[in-house]
Amino acid sequence: MGSAVGAVTARETVVRRLGAAGDAVQGVALRRLMGLPERVQRRLVGRPVVRDGQTLATEIQLLFALQRITGEAGLEADDHASAEARADLVRQARLASGNPPVGECHDLVVEGAEGTLPARLYIPRALLRTPEVPGGRTPVSGTVDPLLVFFHGGGMVRGDLDSHDAVCRVLAEEAGCRVLSVDYRLAPEHPFPGGAADAFAAYRWTREHADTIGADPDRIAVGGDSAGAYLAAVATLDAVAAGLAPAYQLLIYPVTDWGAVARDREMRSRKLFEEGFLLTRDFMNAAEAAFAGAADSDDPRLCLLAADLAGQPPTYVCTAGFDPLRDEGEAYVDRLRAAGVTVEHQRFDSLIHAFIHLLGGRESRAALSDIAGALRRGLAG
Numbered sequence: 001m002g003s004a005v006g007a008v009t010a011r012e013t014v015v016r017r018l019g020a021a022g023d024a025v026q027g028v029a030l031r032r033l034m035g036l037p038e039r040v041q042r043r044l045v046g047r048p049v050v051r052d053g054q055t056l057a058t059e060i061q062l063l064f065a066l067q068r069i070t071g072e073a074g075l076e077a078d079d080h081a082s083a084e085a086r087a088d089l090v091r092q093a094r095l096a097s098g099n100p101p102v103g104e105c106h107d108l109v110v111e112g113a114e115g116t117l118p119a120r121l122y123i124p125r126a127l128l129r130t131p132e133v134p135g136g137r138t139p140v141s142g143t144v145d146p147l148l149v150f151f152h153g154g155g156m157v158r159g160d161l162d163s164h165d166a167v168c169r170v171l172a173e174e175a176g177c178r179v180l181s182v183d184y185r186l187a188p189e190h191p192f193p194g195g196a197a198d199a200f201a202a203y204r205w206t207r208e209h210a211d212t213i214g215a216d217p218d219r220i221a222v223g224g225d226s227a228g229a230y231l232a233a234v235a236t237l238d239a240v241a242a243g244l245a246p247a248y249q250l251l252i253y254p255v256t257d258w259g260a261v262a263r264d265r266e267m268r269s270r271k272l273f274e275e276g277f278l279l280t281r282d283f284m285n286a287a288e289a290a291f292a293g294a295a296d297s298d299d300p301r302l303c304l305l306a307a308d309l310a311g312q313p314p315t316y317v318c319t320a321g322f323d324p325l326r327d328e329g330e331a332y333v334d335r336l337r338a339a340g341v342t343v344e345h346q347r348f349d350s351l352i353h354a355f356i357h358l359l360g361g362r363e364s365r366a367a368l369s370d371i372a373g374a375l376r377r378g379l380a381g
Contacts, residue, residue, distance in 0.1 A: 146380075174368075187287075191295070
């Protein structure tokens with residue numbers, strides 16, 4: 001009993017001190033706590049959380065314990081698309097992710113479906129060369145580099161270049177490729193097909209301007225996380241139909257069925273993990289209503305599980321054990337394989353939705369390195 005009381009007291013002391021510090025200090029402290037030895041974290045959080053035969057990573061359990069004390073657990077559905085909610089997502093991502101090193105990054109614009117979109121080009125240190133050209137540095141001897149067109153997550157209602165800045169830095173450095181992170185129009189201001197149309201337009205722009213940004217047009221991948229992974233998949237569908245298939249597809253815990261709520265076809269994991277694991281049922285319902293509420297939920301560009309997947313490029317899909325989206329992501333893997341697509345799938349059993357931002361945690365960070373490794377192999381060409 002005494003040890004349990006001591007653990008609670010230690011947690012509360014840490015939280016009080018964090019609350020009195022600025023964001024920079026809070027971020028450093030949070031990432032250090034996430035990186036504590038597992039045995040120390042276990043003493044702080046108590047018994048393991050086990051569900052569906054999986055054990056939640058202790059670093060994630062510690063994060064949730066801190067969130068409960070501070071009242072910040074979960075993605076709130078109320079005002080999910082407000083300016084305050086969008087700014088808070090960026091703030092939380094920066095606290096969790098920090099500012100990993102990268103060779104260079106350049107802000108630029110690309111063409112979307114109905115105008116220009118903000119974008120950011122990341123160049124890993126291993127690929128820095130001279131002379132400079134608009135949008136980045138040109139390679140030597142006429143060679144060109146592999147590139148990932150990346151779309152951020154956020155339920156189609158949140159997220160921007162800054163919310164996923166750290167993730168793109170790590171992907172660029174560890175995959176050894178350029179990363180072009182593309183913003184897109186958000187709902188509810190721009191419901192379906194707004195962001196989906198932007199994704200294909202941005203990919204097509206990238207192919208057409210590959211020489212400007214130092215990319216090899218034959219080694220361009222598309223990818224993203226969550227809603228961004230959905231956009232990557234839709235862009236790939238459109239690209240295959242247009243005869244412009246990317247070389248590779250990187251899907252990180254993707255949304256694959258925006259009609260799940262409307263058509264009452266939610267998979268088991270949505271119910272198993274609907275509360276208490278960051279991504280909540282209320283947020284998913286609100287995001288679906290904002291993005292796809294007025295559209296036909298059987299449209300194959302909304303329900304990817306109903307799409308014709310013939311001709312898709314080699315694909316990597318990862319899912320998280322404690323993610324409501326786990327089962328629909330894995331159903332998409334099955335659909336890809338049934339269509340004859342080469343697929344690599346990893347389930348990170350102990351992790352949650354959005355784990356790629358938790359760069360201070362050992363298991364979360366190692367998983368992102370695995371993802372970057374898959375991208376490196378996929379673009380090795």
